[in-house]
Amino acid sequence: MNRLHPRPVQRVLIANRGEIAVRIARGCRALGLSPIAIYSEADRQAPHVLAADAAVCVGPAAARESYLDAEAILAAARATHADAVHPGYGFFSENAGFAEAVTRAGLTWIGPSPHAIATMGDKLGARATVAKAGVPLVPGTEIAVGDTNVAARSARELGYPILVKAAAGGGGKGMRTVASESELLDALAAATREATAAFCDGRVYLEKLVTRPRHVEVQVLGDTHGTLVHLGERECSIQRRHQKIVEETPCPIMTETLRAHMTEAALAAARAVDYVSAGTVEFLLDENGRFYFLEMNTRLQVEHPVTELVWGIDLVVAQLRVAAGERLGFAQADLRPRGHAIEVRLYAEDPQHNFLPSAGMVYAWGEPSGPGVRVDAAVRAGVSVPVEYDPMLAKISAWGADRAQATARLAGALSETTILGPTTNLAFLRDVLAHPAFAAGRTNTGFLADHLPAWHPTGALDLAAAVAALATTRPAAPRGGGDRDPRCEPTPWETLGRWRLAGT
Ligand code: MV4
Numbered sequence: 001m002n003r004l005h006p007r008p009v010q011r012v013l014i015a016n017r018g019e020i021a022v023r024i025a026r027g028c029r030a031l032g033l034s035p036i037a038i039y040s041e042a043d044r045q046a047p048h049v050l051a052a053d054a055a056v057c058v059g060p061a062a063a064r065e066s067y068l069d070a071e072a073i074l075a076a077a078r079a080t081h082a083d084a085v086h087p088g089y090g091f092f093s094e095n096a097g098f099a100e101a102v103t104r105a106g107l108t109w110i111g112p113s114p115h116a117i118a119t120m121g122d123k124l125g126a127r128a129t130v131a132k133a134g135v136p137l138v139p140g141t142e143i144a145v146g147d148t149n150v151a152a153r154s155a156r157e158l159g160y161p162i163l164v165k166a167a168a169g170g171g172g173k174g175m176r177t178v179a180s181e182s183e184l185l186d187a188l189a190a191a192t193r194e195a196t197a198a199f200c201d202g203r204v205y206l207e208k209l210v211t212r213p214r215h216v217e218v219q220v221l222g223d224t225h226g227t228l229v230h231l232g233e234r235e236c237s238i239q240r241r242h243q244k245i246v247e248e249t250p251c252p253i254m255t256e257t258l259r260a261h262m263t264e265a266a267l268a269a270a271r272a273v274d275y276v277s278a279g280t281v282e283f284l285l286d287e288n289g290r291f292y293f294l295e296m297n298t299r300l301q302v303e304h305p306v307t308e309l310v311w312g313i314d315l316v317v318a319q320l321r322v323a324a325g326e327r328l329g330f331a332q333a334d335l336r337p338r339g340h341a342i343e344v345r346l347y348a349e350d351p352q353h354n355f356l357p358s359a360g361m362v363y364a365w366g367e368p369s370g371p372g373v374r375v376d377a378a379v380r381a382g383v384s385v386p387v388e389y390d391p392m393l394a395k396i397s398a399w400g401a402d403r404a405q406a407t408a409r410l411a412g413a414l415s416e417t418t419i420l421g422p423t424t425n426l427a428f429l430r431d432v433l434a435h436p437a438f439a440a441g442r443t444n445t446g447f448l449a450d451h452l453p454a455w456h457p458t459g460a461l462d463l464a465a466a467v468a469a470l471a472t473t474r475p476a477a478p479r480g481g482g483d484r485d486p487r488c489e490p491t492p493w494e495t496l497g498r499w500r501l502a503g504t
Contacts, residue, residue, distance in 0.1 A: 310341045347393065
């Protein structure tokens with residue numbers, strides 16, 4: 001197969017699972033393309049398998065032996081005559097070697113070039129590359145600090161507090177805060193150890209600590225004909241342990257001037273690696289309105305739906321089209337954001353017990369709908385949530401003409417969401433949205449620690465919702481056999497019998 005002229009894309013292998021695999025299958029359908037799923041032995045019943053035209057088992061439950069087995073995935077592509085591979089997020093999405101292998105196999109890689117992935121994947125390389133393009137960086141060391149004397153001198157010059165970061169890191173892995181010189185040696189050793197274990201690459205560097213930053217990121221989209229546009233920013237500051245929980249666009253404190261500067265910086269960063277496909281440039285925004293490049297994610301992101309809702313662009317469709325060599329077909333001047341969108345991530349985890357994952361059988365699942373509501377989920381009653389993967393069950397998003405309407409619609413959608421089986425963070429999410437600090441847009445990275453440090457559910461609403469869900473999914477006992485008049489079917493409150501909760 002000639003790698004410069006791969007065959008036209010018709011069959012797309014989705015090298016992922018869960019809601020993003022379902023989402024990508026939808027994008028394929030929208031273009032008349034045929035989605036092909038892969039699955040592990042733990043995912044035989046998974047919703048993403050049903051979303052595809054064909055599905056191939058690639059190995060046992062452990063991700064290393066299935067979703068991260070490059071040979072098995074390429075064999076699945078061959079067996080199903082796939083023309084292209086979409087990696088989704090996580091797994092192989094930011095693996096330059098896998099992107100290369102896909103291309104070498106004569107398949108179209110739906111994503112940026114291996115060069116762009118590799119450059120941005122190395123945080124020191126990314127810093128150097130975007131600095132040359134004039135993108136503002138947090139003051140820091142430009143080289144890995146192997147020598148502790150050099151590190152101590154650099155840290156003193158930067159001024160404490162500082163952060164030790166892993167060059168191969170990202171997402172907070174291998175990161176250490178250092179308040180003063182007395183902590184530096186231990187932090188360097190710990191970060192090096194952690195980075196070596198996680199990435200087989202122990203290089204670390206220093207950055208000045210930005211206190212109480214917001215995490216604001218810019219969506220970019222490029223084609224192979226030289227068009228590169230941005231689709232505004234997303235604010236994703238409400239996180240715990242580097243896991244985002246709430247994402248929205250626009251950023252509540254964004255101004256036209258700040259947006260102009262930040263999006264220009266994001267486009268410059270993307271241009272520095274000839275970026276093609278959907279990508280995200282992350283910034284820290286400090287309390288004085290200054291912003292600094294953090295890293296670039298060279299993939300479609302979990303939180304892409306809020307951008308789609310406000311900008312009216314299907315990012316997966318755009319990725320598929322530009323991967324096939326088509327032009328984007330629009331320029332920056334053709335794009336106008338409208339209104340506000342907020343997404344929350346529903347996790348199978350227990351907020352009352354340190355957010356411990358809570359996988360297992362889903363007995364009932366009722367998803368919300370209504371004006372401006374969007375659900376990206378891969379949950380089905382009767383199917384277990386495997387323990388082997390990320391415990392995210394669904395993303396629930398709402399669009400509104402303004403932030404208040406988006407918040408109200410999302411809060412309404414959450415009270416319409418029912419799940420019976422795994423413990424979830426549903427009630428926690430409701431309390432985040434209902435918090436006055438959220439309404440006021442005071443969403444920096446300290447939000448959860450400041451406002452919901454030791455969270456406990458209020459009221460028995462969750463149990464009531466779960467019982468109602470159970471009641472609505474339980475078939476009514478047949479009376480008198482034969483065809484029954486649906487007008488005589490009992491209401492949930494009747495089938496519930498003594499399971500009625502006091503006060504509901
Ligand atoms: C920082 C920072 C403060 N100052 N860098 C966290 C994940 C990784 N992408 C980088 N991170 C941070 N880098 C400097 N120089 C604070 C964080 C950080 C953070 C950033 C975004 C969202 C949530 C966060 C939570 C803790 C720390």
